[in-house]
Amino acid sequence: MKTNYTDGQPVGPWQRLKSFFCRNNGNKHTGVYAAERKGMNMDQAVASKSEPEIEIPESEKKDASKLMTEERFWELIGNPKSPDSLYDRLSSLSEDELFGYRYWWEHFCDMSYRQDLWAAVYIYRGGCGDDSFDYFRYWLVTQGRDVFYNAMKNADSLCDVFADVKDGDPTDEEADYVVMDILNRRNNDSDYYYKALRRYTMPDRELPEMEFEWEEEDEESMRRVCPRTFDRWWDK
Numbered sequence: 001m002k003t004n005y006t007d008g009q010p011v012g013p014w015q016r017l018k019s020f021f022c023r024n025n026g027n028k029h030t031g032v033y034a035a036e037r038k039g040m041n042m043d044q045a046v047a048s049k050s051e052p053e054i055e056i057p058e059s060e061k062k063d064a065s066k067l068m069t070e071e072r073f074w075e076l077i078g079n080p081k082s083p084d085s086l087y088d089r090l091s092s093l094s095e096d097e098l099f100g101y102r103y104w105w106e107h108f109c110d111m112s113y114r115q116d117l118w119a120a121v122y123i124y125r126g127g128c129g130d131d132s133f134d135y136f137r138y139w140l141v142t143q144g145r146d147v148f149y150n151a152m153k154n155a156d157s158l159c160d161v162f163a164d165v166k167d168g169d170p171t172d173e174e175a176d177y178v179v180m181d182i183l184n185r186r187n188n189d190s191d192y193y194y195k196a197l198r199r200y201t202m203p204d205r206e207l208p209e210m211e212f213e214w215e216e217e218d219e220e221s222m223r224r225v226c227p228r229t230f231d232r233w234w235d236k
Contacts, residue, residue: 056198064200068100076101079144080164086142087178095183099200102179105141108148109176110205112137115212116155119225121170122216124162124233135171142175159229 076089090101121136122128128136140148143161150157162170180193189195214221223230 053198058201061199061201062096062099064099064103064202066100067096068104070104073101073104074145077142077144079147080142080166086175087182090178091182093182095196098179098183099196099202103202105176105179106202106205108141109134109137110207111152112140112148113207113210114152114155115210115214116225117151117158118210118212119214119222120151120155120158120229123222123226123229124158124170126235127216132171134176135173138175139170139172142172156226156228159226159232162229162233 076093077086078089082089090098093101117137117140118128118133121133125132140151147158147161151161183193183196184190186192214225216222219230219234222234
């Protein structure tokens with residue numbers, strides 16, 4: 001039987017749906033947190049957060065949506081069998097290209113905030129809290145264009161994809177940090193990403209309220225959403 005993942009909270013979609021992180025500077029991915037992840041000097045991280053913000057007129061900001069095409073984004077994503085890492089593929093990009101990439105990354109992560117996809121990963125893992133559902137969506141984007149769009153058309157298509165999941169857990173928290181980590185390291189500044197972000201316009205991120213067609217206590221409701229996935233993976 002699969003482990004019931006809780007993220008330290010009761011499993012399932014009926015708990016508080018947290019806002020998608022990295023939506024603004026008031027989350028755990030600020031300078032101090034990034035410094036902790038990379039072993040950077042805490043005094044430097046705190047100092048960087050205390051620097052006064054420089055207001056940049058909207059007319060002078062670059063529209064991140066125009067800095068990279070969708071086709072180029074998926075070329076960079078590649079697929080799980082790509083010989084090099086996503087970090088390596090992005091490391092040579094310019095700052096403008098990295099924010100263009102980030103635009104599409106956020107776009108597809110938000111697009112996949114759907115109850116049927118949550119049902120699919122919940123069934124496969126034997127449980128999926130809200131944090132894990134975020135990390136699952138990052139993983140889903142890293143599987144490449146074909147897997148992603150097939151899942152958007154039919155969440156049950158993930159039934160076969162799950163069979164090839166590395167370590168049996170379709171989540172990838174680190175994938176959301178790649179652009180931040182590249183820019184912070186490149187500039188030796190644990191909070192550079194957020195400073196640079198002020199120079200770009202990114203769409204407001206408003207996740208819709210999710211209306212579930214399944215309940216965690218009702219196995220038949222889960223099966224109706226993803227029948228193949230349920231028959232193959234539930235309680236295995």
